[in-house]
Amino acid sequence: MASQTGVLMATTFLLNGQSTTLDVDPNMPLLWAIREVARLHGTKFGCGMAMCGACTVHVDGQAVRSCVLSLSSVANRQVTTIEGLKSKQAKAVQAAWIDLQVPQCGYCQSGQIMSATALLEKNGAPTDADIDSAMSGNICRCATYPRIRAAIHAAASSAKA
Amino acid sequence: MSNSQISPSRPARREFLKGAGAAVTTLTIGFEWPGAARPALAHAAAAPTSAPFAPNAFVRIGSDNSITIISKHIEMGQGAYTGIATVLAEELDADWTQVRVESAPADATRYANLAFGKIQGTGGSSAIANSWPQLRDAGAKARAMLLSAASGEWHVPVAELTVDKSVIHHAPSKRQASFGSLVKRAAMLPVPDTVQLKDPKDFKLIGQRPARVDVAAKCDGSALFTIDVELPGMLVALLKRAPLFGATVKSFDGAAAANVPGVVKVVQVPRGIAVVAKSFWAAKLGRDALTVEWDDSKAEKRSSAAMMEEYRRLADQPALPARKQGDAKKAIGEAVRKVSASFEFPYLAHAPMEPLDAVVKLDAKSCEIWAGDQFQTIDQLNAAQTAGLTPAQVSIHTLYAGGSFGRRANTVSDYIVEAVSIAKAYGADGTPIKLQWTREDDIRGGLYRPMYFHKLEAGLNAQNELTGWHHVIVGQSIMAGTIFAAGMKDGIDSTSVEGAANIAYAIPNIAVDLSTTKAGVSVLWWRVVGSSHTTFAVETFIDEVAHAAGADPFTFRRKLLEHEPRMKGVLELAADKAGWTSGPMPKGKGRGIAVCEAFKSFVAQVAEVSVDDAGSIKVDRVVCAIDCGTAVNPDIIKAQMEGGIGFGLGAALYGAITLKDGRIEQGNFNDYRVLRMNEAPKIEVHIVPSTEKPTGVGEPGVAPIGPAVANAVFAATGKRVHVFPFSKSDIRS
Amino acid sequence: MNAMPPRKSHPVLWVLAVIALIAITVAGYYALSPKPTDFAGGKRVALTAYAQADPTGVPAELKAASIVTRGEYLTRAADCAACHTAQDGTPFAGGRAFVLPFGTIFSTNITPDVETGIGSYSDLNFLNTVHKGIGRSGARLYPAMPYASYTYMTDADALAIKAYLFTLKPEHAPTPANTLTFPFNRRGLMSLWSAFFNPDKRFRPNSGRSPEWNRGAYLAEAMEHCGECHTPRNLAFALDNRHKFAGAVQAGWRAYNITPDHASGVGAWTDADLAKYLSAGHADGRGTASGPMGEAVDESLSHLTPSDIGALVAYVRTVPSIAAADLPAPRLDPAPMLSADTTAESRGKSMYEGACAGCHGWTGVSPVIPLATLTGTRGVNDATANNVAQVIIGGGQRHYHRDSDNMPPFGSTYSDAEIASVANYVTARFGSKGSNLTAAEVAKLRSQN
Numbered sequence A: 001m002a003s004q005t006g007v008l009m010a011t012t013f014l015l016n017g018q019s020t021t022l023d024v025d026p027n028m029p030l031l032w033a034i035r036e037v038a039r040l041h042g043t044k045f046g047c048g049m050a051m052c053g054a055c056t057v058h059v060d061g062q063a064v065r066s067c068v069l070s071l072s073s074v075a076n077r078q079v080t081t082i083e084g085l086k087s088k089q090a091k092a093v094q095a096a097w098i099d100l101q102v103p104q105c106g107y108c109q110s111g112q113i114m115s116a117t118a119l120l121e122k123n124g125a126p127t128d129a130d131i132d133s134a135m136s137g138n139i140c141r142c143a144t145y146p147r148i149r150a151a152i153h154a155a156a157s158s159a160k161a
Numbered sequence B: 001m002s003n004s005q006i007s008p009s010r011p012a013r014r015e016f017l018k019g020a021g022a023a024v025t026t027l028t029i030g031f032e033w034p035g036a037a038r039p040a041l042a043h044a045a046a047a048p049t050s051a052p053f054a055p056n057a058f059v060r061i062g063s064d065n066s067i068t069i070i071s072k073h074i075e076m077g078q079g080a081y082t083g084i085a086t087v088l089a090e091e092l093d094a095d096w097t098q099v100r101v102e103s104a105p106a107d108a109t110r111y112a113n114l115a116f117g118k119i120q121g122t123g124g125s126s127a128i129a130n131s132w133p134q135l136r137d138a139g140a141k142a143r144a145m146l147l148s149a150a151s152g153e154w155h156v157p158v159a160e161l162t163v164d165k166s167v168i169h170h171a172p173s174k175r176q177a178s179f180g181s182l183v184k185r186a187a188m189l190p191v192p193d194t195v196q197l198k199d200p201k202d203f204k205l206i207g208q209r210p211a212r213v214d215v216a217a218k219c220d221g222s223a224l225f226t227i228d229v230e231l232p233g234m235l236v237a238l239l240k241r242a243p244l245f246g247a248t249v250k251s252f253d254g255a256a257a258a259n260v261p262g263v264v265k266v267v268q269v270p271r272g273i274a275v276v277a278k279s280f281w282a283a284k285l286g287r288d289a290l291t292v293e294w295d296d297s298k299a300e301k302r303s304s305a306a307m308m309e310e311y312r313r314l315a316d317q318p319a320l321p322a323r324k325q326g327d328a329k330k331a332i333g334e335a336v337r338k339v340s341a342s343f344e345f346p347y348l349a350h351a352p353m354e355p356l357d358a359v360v361k362l363d364a365k366s367c368e369i370w371a372g373d374q375f376q377t378i379d380q381l382n383a384a385q386t387a388g389l390t391p392a393q394v395s396i397h398t399l400y401a402g403g404s405f406g407r408r409a410n411t412v413s414d415y416i417v418e419a420v421s422i423a424k425a426y427g428a429d430g431t432p433i434k435l436q437w438t439r440e441d442d443i444r445g446g447l448y449r450p451m452y453f454h455k456l457e458a459g460l461n462a463q464n465e466l467t468g469w470h471h472v473i474v475g476q477s478i479m480a481g482t483i484f485a486a487g488m489k490d491g492i493d494s495t496s497v498e499g500a501a502n503i504a505y506a507i508p509n510i511a512v513d514l515s516t517t518k519a520g521v522s523v524l525w526w527r528v529v530g531s532s533h534t535t536f537a538v539e540t541f542i543d544e545v546a547h548a549a550g551a552d553p554f555t556f557r558r559k560l561l562e563h564e565p566r567m568k569g570v571l572e573l574a575a576d577k578a579g580w581t582s583g584p585m586p587k588g589k590g591r592g593i594a595v596c597e598a599f600k601s602f603v604a605q606v607a608e609v610s611v612d613d614a615g616s617i618k619v620d621r622v623v624c625a626i627d628c629g630t631a632v633n634p635d636i637i638k639a640q641m642e643g644g645i646g647f648g649l650g651a652a653l654y655g656a657i658t659l660k661d662g663r664i665e666q667g668n669f670n671d672y673r674v675l676r677m678n679e680a681p682k683i684e685v686h687i688v689p690s691t692e693k694p695t696g697v698g699e700p701g702v703a704p705i706g707p708a709v710a711n712a713v714f715a716a717t718g719k720r721v722h723v724f725p726f727s728k729s730d731i732r733s
Numbered sequence C: 001m002n003a004m005p006p007r008k009s010h011p012v013l014w015v016l017a018v019i020a021l022i023a024i025t026v027a028g029y030y031a032l033s034p035k036p037t038d039f040a041g042g043k044r045v046a047l048t049a050y051a052q053a054d055p056t057g058v059p060a061e062l063k064a065a066s067i068v069t070r071g072e073y074l075t076r077a078a079d080c081a082a083c084h085t086a087q088d089g090t091p092f093a094g095g096r097a098f099v100l101p102f103g104t105i106f107s108t109n110i111t112p113d114v115e116t117g118i119g120s121y122s123d124l125n126f127l128n129t130v131h132k133g134i135g136r137s138g139a140r141l142y143p144a145m146p147y148a149s150y151t152y153m154t155d156a157d158a159l160a161i162k163a164y165l166f167t168l169k170p171e172h173a174p175t176p177a178n179t180l181t182f183p184f185n186r187r188g189l190m191s192l193w194s195a196f197f198n199p200d201k202r203f204r205p206n207s208g209r210s211p212e213w214n215r216g217a218y219l220a221e222a223m224e225h226c227g228e229c230h231t232p233r234n235l236a237f238a239l240d241n242r243h244k245f246a247g248a249v250q251a252g253w254r255a256y257n258i259t260p261d262h263a264s265g266v267g268a269w270t271d272a273d274l275a276k277y278l279s280a281g282h283a284d285g286r287g288t289a290s291g292p293m294g295e296a297v298d299e300s301l302s303h304l305t306p307s308d309i310g311a312l313v314a315y316v317r318t319v320p321s322i323a324a325a326d327l328p329a330p331r332l333d334p335a336p337m338l339s340a341d342t343t344a345e346s347r348g349k350s351m352y353e354g355a356c357a358g359c360h361g362w363t364g365v366s367p368v369i370p371l372a373t374l375t376g377t378r379g380v381n382d383a384t385a386n387n388v389a390q391v392i393i394g395g396g397q398r399h400y401h402r403d404s405d406n407m408p409p410f411g412s413t414y415s416d417a418e419i420a421s422v423a424n425y426v427t428a429r430f431g432s433k434g435s436n437l438t439a440a441e442v443a444k445l446r447s448q449n
């Protein structure tokens, strides 16, 4: 891990609309920069290797796994976390999540909601296959999958309305 | 963030009020039952098991009409907060929109799980079942006192008063008053000894679908989990543990780790070497830089394959009888047709979504713990022992847990004890330290669902009636060597045989034997515990017997359950809703059924699967029927069935923890595979209407899915699976 | 062609004669096959006669260093560690298994342990081993040890390596017994092999070429032994330099065509691409080194000086261009976003969406880790999907970047059929020509590593 010098370096990016400068190891995964430096705790740690989706955030509107994305690579880009969701689709997703009572333990749900929102922002009327593709990278150990699927369909129609 | 409102742990009333005041900003006056509080506590201390406790332990009402219900059970996804609040709010006639839930402090004198006796903790799908009478009584008494407060204020008979959504009405005088406005007066009144509970037909919340109290915060990222706890000056620790179970540190070199920017200290603790740092990332880099030499002399070095071979041999040796009815050997010996099969079940990890974590603030006189704590009383004891304090000096703030499935309820309190030992080694100077496990730590951290070998034999007579049943189970005991060992009778660990020894089918001759093994791998209950393997074996094998008898698996089971109305009820409901009799399915598809009793609930499931020519299984649809007595919150019950099915299905298809020369071969979700969205079936849940006492729902849904799928795979391919997970068997038709 | 045998003569003799004749011709053809640098033509002269510079030894910045430091650099350049270190074993203690068609052989312990290592080797023993493939006991080594390449190494460099190895902590590590079948278990045969295929000559610079080229040649042939993987072998397991660097399959991995052919080789790569790939194991838009090449970068190439990397590039550029029919020009444009996905393989797709898309993205251009970009890489543009499947099975555990950048292995929980289908999905979606790998082939690939 030659590149893990731990040397500090300032990285500036837009975090939930705010220009943010974090003065830490640029190799630090964005996840930990967000959680421990920017102190936004909604984004969760589940595997650290892009296998579970708990850490999903939006970078320039795309859903990405912040646990493997180094802080340096978001320099001057737009990062949105669950705390910064604003779009019509995001609100529709969150409303549907509450209406259908999706969460159980809730730990995966920030990531689920981020992935679902990114999907709806690109695709207003996703099919079940589209949902599989966009959501299968988000593990839910409580297996709330049937409700997630239903909630995405519900959010899609309410966001259109 | 209701859950972030943390109550102090000491029961003294003043403290309780302070804590409450500090916690619930909207609360101006704490409202307790002075009359009963102290006597009740004294009484509780004398004989803590005898319920009920003083109701003050469960509800506070503010002059602002806020209703704070204190949950003695952790919310880890199963819906306990909502269920508990529903039961109390029902009898209180509370306005649901004013209800918030707060986690109880660790205090067994007030908050013991009545199903566990003296212990405060959550498990065995007992949260609602054990709280049911206790909370109804607490709610009803609170209501009664508010009513008498109103009648006192208005000088009208209680009989003329009605309550609706936290408002008391006196129709004749058209007067009304909110709960909040009566708090002061009610607080002066004595607690009634007895109250009339509602007639179920008058229930307004129970049986309805009040929104979960935790859902909103779980949809905007504000719900507080242990990993989110931040305290002034807090440090983060990662622990390097031995790669082999039972190995210990021989020597280590922490120099490189100490040089990683952000690393504060490297300390040795009983379970390994901990790197304490300013951030997770620094601690992680520090731990990667550690070099540790381990002493493997006492470590478990076997491979799971070799252990399974030994289990297979043991299955033919004499074992302890867990059930003996009639003479199974003889019956099978005389049988016209014999059926036999053996099953292999692997170790399983719980892999809760939130890797284990705990925050500990330790000094010379106190130990304060923040955790998704499932076993408060036991964790208090273990933490005290590790810290060299008394249990009373250990306080626990129970936070939301990102799943558990049994993992956090362990008698050695592994993750709590680790955190305390690190805080101690660090200097016990009051610095808050958060121990964070990684996923690899979790998958390789032990306390697995034990590995088991099952051997079954059955005999059919000339009329194709099942006359003899012999079931041998080989595997480690979960209870042996723990504080629960006392619960073992004649060497039989009930968690090894539940679901098998109490098999409900009407068979004249039954023998169930248990051979308990020992291994260096630590084991623990895993969602639905014994039935996670016994139901699998029993329900797959009974299907094989039905096939041998030339009978339909559903009708064959129903016939054997004539005397078991509730079991038969769910079996018929599931079969009916799934269209069991709608004839055979197209090629490559199959239907399978399974039924069980677990945690006093009855569940049947019908699975429909497709198997492609490469032998990969897709479960298309699952129909589930459950009878769990009174359905407190049908939607949460439905959610628990959906979740249980997904959890059990993932394990049945892919789940396996294996050892090679003592090393765990899995580490993360790439090799410990779990169910994903695109593998999740359509699920229909049907709840049997009932007025019986509510019983467990968190676990029972897990048990039948594996065998239902196995039986469906047989229907689709003609192949029987006997080695699990399915991915280990070739089922190409 | 000799005269027809007399009619009376015994038919068997006749047959034997023909076989012998063919054998000799074939052997001769192989034996006469060009030596590694013959393609360059020109005149090869003695080191002393090449006045411009000494292409051997260490780069300028190390010339003054101690023999041990120089030896360490050369040991890296010769990549001894990769083969002489077992999975998670002590470096240089040997024991790594090589699964060959005719059995398994194990690398030896080259720490200075007297009993089980090379502790008792004299300089002559060491030179014989490295140059001739003759161990201290006189036993012949199998050419899995690339002595036919190391033979070009100067005595000075070989002895510097020995000097370095002798500074290592002696490890008592007996080499496991090889499991070769007859006749390959006859080490004696190897003397015959060597007679034919080991030139046993030291490196001779090409007087018509630049010092940089000659340095590159020395590094590539005598040290890094690139050809041992990238050059196909003949029936006698010797390198076939008529197809130098045209690509071959080694240890279950495909060592690709590194000739300047534009479509199937590295002709389209810039010098910077090649240099970055060799020194960092990754070049944007070209791919990431995995498997044996990943190890070569880890253990060897990433430790070379920029000047030496430059020399390697300069040299590789000059080998004759050879087109490999089954390696189409890589597709360089990202795949369309998912909505436009027309790829069939639905099961492979479901694997991909669950386990792969998080890092590799839907267009093949990784949204998170440059190392994970699939677009343009040779692996996904290889219609056999050989290396794609290998990476899925074993992952990519490299040392030279963040461990969270490493690809995790999926072999243990995903079935052969699943791995085949996801590999086929990946080549079809991101490559220029879809593969149709079968479960059986995946099973075979598993057995090879």
Ligand code: FES
Residues within 6 Å of the ligand: A044, A045, A046, A047, A048, A049, A050, A051, A052, A053, A054, A055, A056, A065, A066, A067, A068
């Ligand atoms: S924590 Fe990032 S995908 Fe699991």
Ligand code: FES
Residues within 6 Å of the ligand: A103, A104, A105, A106, A107, A108, A109, A139, A140, A141, A142, A143, A144, B077, B353, B402, B403
């Ligand atoms: S809700 Fe618990 S992991 Fe998804």
